[in-house]
Amino acid sequence: MSGMVIIGAGEAGTRAAFALREAGFTGSVTLVGTEPHLPYERPPLSKPLDGLVRMKAICSAEALSAAGIDYLYGISATQIDAARHNLLLGDGRTLSYDRLLLATGARPRRLTCPGAERALDFRTFADADAIFSRVMTGGTVVIIGGGLIGMELAAVLRGKDIGVHVIEMAPKPLGRAVPPRFSARLQARHEEEGVHFHLGQGLAGIGPDSVVLADGTVVPGDIVVSAIGVVPDIGIAEAAGLSVGNGILTDAYLRTSDPHIFAAGDCAAVAQPGGGHIRFESWCNARSQAETAAHNMAGAAETFGAIPWFWSDQYDLGLQVTGLPQPGHRSILRPLAQGELEFYLEDGRLVAAAGLGAGNSLAKEIKLAEMLIAAGINPDPADLADPAVNLKALLKSARAA
Numbered sequence: 001m002s003g004m005v006i007i008g009a010g011e012a013g014t015r016a017a018f019a020l021r022e023a024g025f026t027g028s029v030t031l032v033g034t035e036p037h038l039p040y041e042r043p044p045l046s047k048p049l050d051g052l053v054r055m056k057a058i059c060s061a062e063a064l065s066a067a068g069i070d071y072l073y074g075i076s077a078t079q080i081d082a083a084r085h086n087l088l089l090g091d092g093r094t095l096s097y098d099r100l101l102l103a104t105g106a107r108p109r110r111l112t113c114p115g116a117e118r119a120l121d122f123r124t125f126a127d128a129d130a131i132f133s134r135v136m137t138g139g140t141v142v143i144i145g146g147g148l149i150g151m152e153l154a155a156v157l158r159g160k161d162i163g164v165h166v167i168e169m170a171p172k173p174l175g176r177a178v179p180p181r182f183s184a185r186l187q188a189r190h191e192e193e194g195v196h197f198h199l200g201q202g203l204a205g206i207g208p209d210s211v212v213l214a215d216g217t218v219v220p221g222d223i224v225v226s227a228i229g230v231v232p233d234i235g236i237a238e239a240a241g242l243s244v245g246n247g248i249l250t251d252a253y254l255r256t257s258d259p260h261i262f263a264a265g266d267c268a269a270v271a272q273p274g275g276g277h278i279r280f281e282s283w284c285n286a287r288s289q290a291e292t293a294a295h296n297m298a299g300a301a302e303t304f305g306a307i308p309w310f311w312s313d314q315y316d317l318g319l320q321v322t323g324l325p326q327p328g329h330r331s332i333l334r335p336l337a338q339g340e341l342e343f344y345l346e347d348g349r350l351v352a353a354a355g356l357g358a359g360n361s362l363a364k365e366i367k368l369a370e371m372l373i374a375a376g377i378n379p380d381p382a383d384l385a386d387p388a389v390n391l392k393a394l395l396k397s398a399r400a401a
């Protein structure tokens with residue numbers, strides 16, 4: 001077999017290119033990316049060291065070349081001809097493929113209020129550079145959207161002594177992915193640090209130096225950043241006739257409705273055992289889906305079943321969530337010296353866990369919680385709540401049972 005082509009040189013696309021080689025694939029691997037840089041990590045964009053945005057490359061040019069990966073950067077794939085197994089590039093070239101991976105990621109959701117064009121996005125290195133090169137000590141930034149990216153940006157800006165207003169339509173920030181205990185703690189920490197929240201508020205419009213809320217309040221700001229979430233980049237897939245919904249639909253093998261085309265990362269909505277499709281937006285998900293897709297492109301038949309995991313850094317606090325905590329789950333708190341861990345049970349079974357503590361201090365506990373979830377245990381809630389009960393010992397007895 002020859003000719004693997006990957007569209008999108010983000011976390012998923014780049015990881016898939018290397019994973020193809022690690023799986024022993026010796027034919028050609030071509031990675032096509034719109035952005036004009038080496039593939040880079042997005043998470044550090046909202047966690048700049050010393051307030052400086054640095055590009056952290058996923059790999060070097062030498063590593064790409066040593067792995068025999070042909071990296072075409074600053075070029076978009078514009079059209080897929082699924083019947084002929086080829087795709088058109090923005091520079092007029094055509095590439096043919098035996099297997100194609102769509103790793104097109106996601107793009108910022110656009111505001112629709114008057115003056116929306118004044119708001120800066122926050123997704124790419126160019127976006128981060130535009131924001132951080134314009135902010136000035138003593139200035140004020142209005143962040144629209146109190147999700148993870150908006151709140152991480154707020155923390156970084158407060159560290160640079162920049163005034164921050166966060167406008168959020170929901171009654172509290174971080175409502176979507178973060179369990180209530182930890183979203184409340186993070187909100188309180190932001191308030192202590194001087195972030196002004198405007199919650200339960202829609203936008204009337206964005207002016208040259210202020211944002212006007214639906215209730216008429218004027219929030220002054222030198223810069224407005226839109227952080228209202230992303231939408232999966234499905235355009236090229238849809239135009240090629242592939243099945244799409246909230247993402248490019250795949251089966252459990254990460255195959256799209258065309259068996260020669262796979263999808264992974266923020267753009268992919270993967271079939272679930274109980275029906276329906278789920279799309280995740282996280283670094284870890286992009287990497288693990290990329291590996292499964294690459295293996296299957298190279299001839300394996302692996303189903304994707306990794307437990308979701310993500311982290312977020314705000315001030316000196318590190319949040320980690322594994323599994324998908326839901327409002328209906330029973331929550332059990334385990335206080336720890338370095339922070340708090342919460343476990344989530346569904347009908348007695350451990351299905352998720354989350355922790356908030358200093359820096360990366362809860363990483364070991366979260367990893368053990370993930371292994372306990374994978375073991376499919378119905379733990380005694382008293383054991384989960386008791387910090388004296390060792391999670392490793394629980395795992396050992398669960399495995400023995």
Ligand SMILES: Cc1cc2nc3c(=O)[nH]c(=O)nc-3n(C[C@H](O)[C@H](O)[C@H](O)COP(=O)(O)OP(=O)(O)OC[C@H]3O[C@@H](n4cnc5c(N)ncnc54)[C@H](O)[C@@H]3O)c2cc1C
Binds near residue numbers: 267284
């Ligand atoms: C500021 C920021 C901070 C984050 N922090 C965290 C964090 O702390 N923890 C966490 O778990 N996750 C975090 N994430 C999310 C994580 O970075 C993403 O989930 C991950 O990058 C998704 O990788 P991906 O490869 O699927 O998509 P992307 O990273 O979006 O890459 C897709 C690439 O495909 C390119 N592309 C699209 N269409 C085409 C085309 N037609 N032709 C060629 N190229 C194309 C795009 O230009 C893009 O470069 C963060 C994201 C951002 C933006």
